[in-house]
Amino acid sequence: MDMGDKDKFGLEKGSGDPVNYHSSNMSTDWRFGGANISNQSMGLVPTDNSIPVRKGDLMGSSVSLVNSFCPTIWDHPNSLNLGFCDSNAQTGTNTSNTVAIRKGIPVCSSTSIDKALDIGWNPTISKGGVFLQSNTGIIPQSLSQFPADADFIERAARFSCFNAGNFSDMMNPFSIPQTLVPYSKGGTVQAPIQNNEMHLPEAAKEVTPSADHGATEGNPIENERQTGNFMRHPDEEKQGIGVSSNESDEADFSGSGDGQGDPSMLESAGGDPSSSKGISIKKRKRSGQDNELDQVKGAQVPGEGAKDNTETKQKGDQNLTSATAKPAGKHGKDSSQPSDAPKEDYIHVRARRGQATNSHSLAERVRREKISERMKFLQDLVPGCSKVTGKAVMLDEIINYVQSLQRQVEFLSMKLAAVNPRLDFNIEGFLAKDILQARGGSSTMGFSPDMGMSHPQLHPSQQGLIQAGIPGMGSPSDALRRTINSQLTAMSGGYKEPTQLPNMWVDDELHNVVQMNYGASVPFNNQELNGSLPPGHMKVEL
Amino acid sequence: MASPSSFKQELLKKWVLGLQSCCSMAKDMGISERKKAIKLSADLAMASARDGRTCWSRAVIANASKQNESKILVQKILGSECERLVKASSIGFSSCNKRFTSKRILRRSCSSLRRIRRSAPKRVQASSIAKRMVKKRTQLLKGLVPGGESMDEFSLIEETLDYIISLRAQIDVMRCLADASERLKSQ
Numbered sequence: 001m002d003m004g005d006k007d008k009f010g011l012e013k014g015s016g017d018p019v020n021y022h023s024s025n026m027s028t029d030w031r032f033g034g035a036n037i038s039n040q041s042m043g044l045v046p047t048d049n050s051i052p053v054r055k056g057d058l059m060g061s062s063v064s065l066v067n068s069f070c071p072t073i074w075d076h077p078n079s080l081n082l083g084f085c086d087s088n089a090q091t092g093t094n095t096s097n098t099v100a101i102r103k104g105i106p107v108c109s110s111t112s113i114d115k116a117l118d119i120g121w122n123p124t125i126s127k128g129g130v131f132l133q134s135n136t137g138i139i140p141q142s143l144s145q146f147p148a149d150a151d152f153i154e155r156a157a158r159f160s161c162f163n164a165g166n167f168s169d170m171m172n173p174f175s176i177p178q179t180l181v182p183y184s185k186g187g188t189v190q191a192p193i194q195n196n197e198m199h200l201p202e203a204a205k206e207v208t209p210s211a212d213h214g215a216t217e218g219n220p221i222e223n224e225r226q227t228g229n230f231m232r233h234p235d236e237e238k239q240g241i242g243v244s245s246n247e248s249d250e251a252d253f254s255g256s257g258d259g260q261g262d263p264s265m266l267e268s269a270g271g272d273p274s275s276s277k278g279i280s281i282k283k284r285k286r287s288g289q290d291n292e293l294d295q296v297k298g299a300q301v302p303g304e305g306a307k308d309n310t311e312t313k314q315k316g317d318q319n320l321t322s323a324t325a326k327p328a329g330k331h332g333k334d335s336s337q338p339s340d341a342p343k344e345d346y347i348h349v350r351a352r353r354g355q356a357t358n359s360h361s362l363a364e365r366v367r368r369e370k371i372s373e374r375m376k377f378l379q380d381l382v383p384g385c386s387k388v389t390g391k392a393v394m395l396d397e398i399i400n401y402v403q404s405l406q407r408q409v410e411f412l413s414m415k416l417a418a419v420n421p422r423l424d425f426n427i428e429g430f431l432a433k434d435i436l437q438a439r440g441g442s443s444t445m446g447f448s449p450d451m452g453m454s455h456p457q458l459h460p461s462q463q464g465l466i467q468a469g470i471p472g473m474g475s476p477s478d479a480l481r482r483t484i485n486s487q488l489t490a491m492s493g494g495y496k497e498p499t500q501l502p503n504m505w506v507d508d509e510l511h512n513v514v515q516m517n518y519g520a521s522v523p524f525n526n527q528e529l530n531g532s533l534p535p536g537h538m539k540v541e542l
Numbered sequence: 543m544a545s546p547s548s549f550k551q552e553l554l555k556k557w558v559l560g561l562q563s564c565c566s567m568a569k570d571m572g573i574s575e576r577k578k579a580i581k582l583s584a585d586l587a588m589a590s591a592r593d594g595r596t597c598w599s600r601a602v603i604a605n606a607s608k609q610n611e612s613k614i615l616v617q618k619i620l621g622s623e624c625e626r627l628v629k630a631s632s633i634g635f636s637s638c639n640k641r642f643t644s645k646r647i648l649r650r651s652c653s654s655l656r657r658i659r660r661s662a663p664k665r666v667q668a669s670s671i672a673k674r675m676v677k678k679r680t681q682l683l684k685g686l687v688p689g690g691e692s693m694d695e696f697s698l699i700e701e702t703l704d705y706i707i708s709l710r711a712q713i714d715v716m717r718c719l720a721d722a723s724e725r726l727k728s729q
Binding site: 367370371374375377378381382390391392395396398399401402403405406408409410412413414415416417418419420421 | 573574576577578579580581584585672675676679680682683686687695696699700702703705706707709710712713716717719720723724727
């Protein structure tokens with residue numbers, strides 16, 4: 001099972017990422033996860049808050065699993081900043097994952113991590129027991145950890161008990177209200193597994209806000225049984241709770257529990273005090289989860305207290321341009337998205353604490369965060385934009401840059417037109433005189449050792465060319481290409497931003513291929529990145 | 543890195559193709575025409591090297607294929623995939639455009655209604671100013687990036703990213719060729 005999971009994730013790393021990436025919040029998740037890991041040092045977060053501790057469990061388990069996949073990535077735990085991904089993700093992740101060098105976007109390899117983390121996150125939000133069910137990949141490994149943590153189990157039980165108490169009156173149609181009551185009182189639970197499944201998600205929903213004031217059932221045996229129940233029905237729970245803890249949950253609830261009532265009934269049963277916004281389950285669950293997330297994040301984000309985190313997150317939400325707040329602010333929503341992307345086409349959003357849960361505002365927030373992510377990439381791409389904050393100013397810079405690039409193209413084409421009155425780009429001439437001869441000094445014609453190597457290569461072909469005239473586009477363009485390519489590589493090496501450009505390039509190509517979500521383009525991209533056209537081996541299309 | 547150089551190689555290969563066909567086409571073009579031909583072939587090469595994966599490249603190809611004089615060039619440069627790409631680009635383009643223009647009409651009508659209703663509160667908020675600024679610039683950017691008119695903000699930014707990178711590669715290749723030919727000439 002271990003290997004199977006690894007394979008699955010590896011596969012997803014390689015090819016499933018266009019879908020994942022499309023959710024476009026991988027980077028934030030990545031950052032979040034990275035921060036998590038770094039802060040936790042891959043372990044439990046020793047807080048007194050019950051939720052983070054549990055989360056720490058999950059994180060530990062998921063991290064260990066994830067670590068086995070991409071150990072290099074975790075070597076660079078860093079701040080939440082995109083720069084982290086820039087500098088480290090590429091170097092770290094490129095080793096195993098050709099598709100993976102995406103700046104900022106957690107490099108497709110990290111999508112698996114994101115998913116893992118997400119899987120770790122969401123179920124945690126839904127209080128552990130659910131987690132066991134919903135996380136197919138991570139369950140096997142982490143399962144062993146959970147029963148061992150009596151505290152965690154107790155909490156899980158407590159939540160479900162709490163929930164059962166809430167729903168006892170409402171759950172009549174489900175034919176197990178009686179059993180629920182004794183359950184809530186801490187008695188042994190003979191409740192059918194179905195009910196457990198049903199209750200747990202609601203428990204997750206309901207209890208999140210009231211996480212700390214669950215009844216102290218303290219029946220480890222029953223808890224274990226319950227977790228055992230969970231374990232026994234991984235598939236159902238997986239469907240039921242799913243990795244995405246939001247709208248899909250509603251449908252999932254109905255899927256997992258027969259005759260499950262409409263969500264409105266459940267939500268009214270909840271009477272969640274902390275949720276001041278929502279009527280709908282999903283929204284409450286989202287807010288609850290966000291609360292939890294907030295708390296967890298607050299515990300784990302470096303240098304920020306939980307309170308600060310929520311505050312900054314809220315602030316970050318309002319202030320689009322604040323770069324520091326943004327990473328923290330995005331996590332609440334973003335953690336749900338990568339997991340959702342593979343399952344659903346639409347984007348699930350979690351309402352953050354203190355935020356309006358109006359669907360419009362949620363969608364608006366999603367959109368804004370996506371856009372701000374992209375703007376970050378653009379910031380790195382456009383020179384001189386790093387200090388600029390503010391969408392308008394950055395757009396200004398981008399516009400100026402694109403205009404200058406276009407003007408450069410015009411200028412160069414004019415230059416070429418002037419130089420060649422007949423538009424005959426004499427390729428053999430190039431080969432013979434200009435390119436082959438080593439000319440030092442000029443950075444554009446930076447003749448590196450490559451030139452020396454290509455020199456003997458080209459001479460015979462060139463001579464052949466001259467003798468045979470132009471035998472066709474094949475050889476001249478090939479040779480020219482080779483030389484120009486070496487020039488270009490040398491040039492890009494001497495570029496002002498040497499490391500940035502190639503990385504960014506790959507990122508972007510990858511990014512576009514992946515993001516465009518063309519199925520065919522993925523193998524295309526892989527081909528490209530694997531150097532399907534290495535210098536000197538290009539096929540000539542005539 | 544394999545990818546940037548491979549893109550440049552692709553670009554160069556296709557560009558040289560186009561240039562050769564240009565050369566055969568017109569011996570007595572004025573400098574501006576030559577420049578146009580060069581630029582066009584470079585742009586087409588860049589767009590085709592992107593292989594229709596990005597919106598802007600499709601837009602470039604669609605625009606070029608619409609004009610009669612550049613059609614031949616398009617065919618030459620795109621080669622075998624020409625028909626497929628042109629069809630894809632034009633289809634996508636037209637549908638996008640239709641959708642976009644209809645949305646635009648709807649939006650305009652709505653906003654005019656809103657403006658009539660909202661004439662009372664005269665408070666100018668910073669956020670609205672910022673929004674207007676951003677909107678203005680987004681419109682500018684849409685004009686810059688080929689095919690940008692029919693894109694929402696998010697995909698516009700994505701396209702811009704890709705477009706910037708492709709432009710940079712194109713400039714590199716052109717500069718190389720220009721320098722090479724200059725040196726050749728000077729000898």
